[in-house]
Amino acid sequence: MKLATKTVEKPWGRRDLPAPFAAPGDTTIGEIWFDPPPALPQVLIKYLFTSEKLSIQVHPTDAQAPPGSRGKEECWLVLAAEPGAMLGIGFREAIDAQAMRAAALDGSIEQLMVWHEVAAGDFFYLPAGTVHAIGPGLTLVEVQQNSDITYRLYDYGRPRELHLEEGIAVARGEPYPAACRSAVAAEESRLLVAGPHFRFAQVAGAPEAELAAAHPGAVLALPLDGRVTIAGEIIAPGECGYADRLDMVDFAAARRTLLVSNAV
Structure with a gap:
């Protein structure tokens, strides 16, 4: 099943979206979402396109979120980065709540954070509570808990x-833990997240047995290069497909695909 998409205009978005996307009219598109299917309601996949800095922000855990809401853990895979493009994640040194509040009020919080210069293939996992910001000149895939709580x-x-x-x-x-960051080559297959809220993998070609075993149930497939087929329906780059089981996904024409599933 091909998931429906939602195109979201943002002041920090772009008019010149990379193929296969296109911004309608004179709009600045910042996000393209894929509506979560009923079997995976707690996970949301987005493309992000930036021309300006996003706000410095943070998300709560499930326990910290308002009653009836989810927290928001997320991860980013950089697909393209202009020279000098950066992600701000965590602080240079430990900072207490009072100092953080003062720095947010006077704007110096930006200088207290660590800004990582990034390139295509860089991957970051952001536990809830991580202070972060996305800079301009980036195209990312974001996988997150399906929550809109942003502070x-x-x-x-x-x-x-x-x-x-x-x-x-x-x-x-x-500071942001170094273990939460890595780099993945376009031709590499790897399980990138096996966290408490979702699993996320990159697959080059078809998944081998160990990687397939990491996704035993319902799965989302996001082709980046080549295409996959689910129940006779072609899922091409720029689209996202859903399958009840991974063995329902045909990877014969796939070269690089992202897989997302429930935590195990």
């Missing part, structure tokens, strides 16, 4: 609401 700490003077009290209450004032 903005700083927004470069844009006239949008901030959420200092809520954000600082859940933020980790600490």
Whole structure:
């Protein structure tokens, strides 16, 4: 089954989207979402396209989220990066809540964070509570818990609401763990996330037995190069397909595919 898409206009988005995408009219598209299927309601996949910095923000855990809501852990796979493109993640040194609040108010929080210069293939897992920001000049795939809870700490003077009290209450004032970052080559097959909320893998060609075993149930397939077929329906780059089981996905014409499933 091919998932429906949602195109989201953002002030930091782009008019010149990479193929196979196109921005309608004179819009600046920042995100393209794939509607989660009933069997995987808790996971959301997005493409992100940036021309400006996104806000410095943080998300809560499930336990910290408002009643009836999910928290938001997420990960990013960089697909394309302009020279000098950066992601801001975590702090250079440990910082307490009072100092973080003061830095958010005067804008110095941007300088207290670590800004990682990135390239295609860089991968980052962001536990809930990680203070982060995405810079301009990037095309990313984001896999996240299906939650829209975002607490903005700083927004470069844009006239949008901030959420200092809520954000600082859940933020980790600490450096980002090096173990949460890696690089994956386009021709490499690897399980990138085996976390408490979802599993995420990159597959070159067809998945080998060990990688297939990591996705024993319902699965989402996002082709990046080549295509997959599910129940006779072709899923091409720029699209996302759903299958009840991984063995229902035909990878004969696939070269590089992302797989997402429930945590095991």
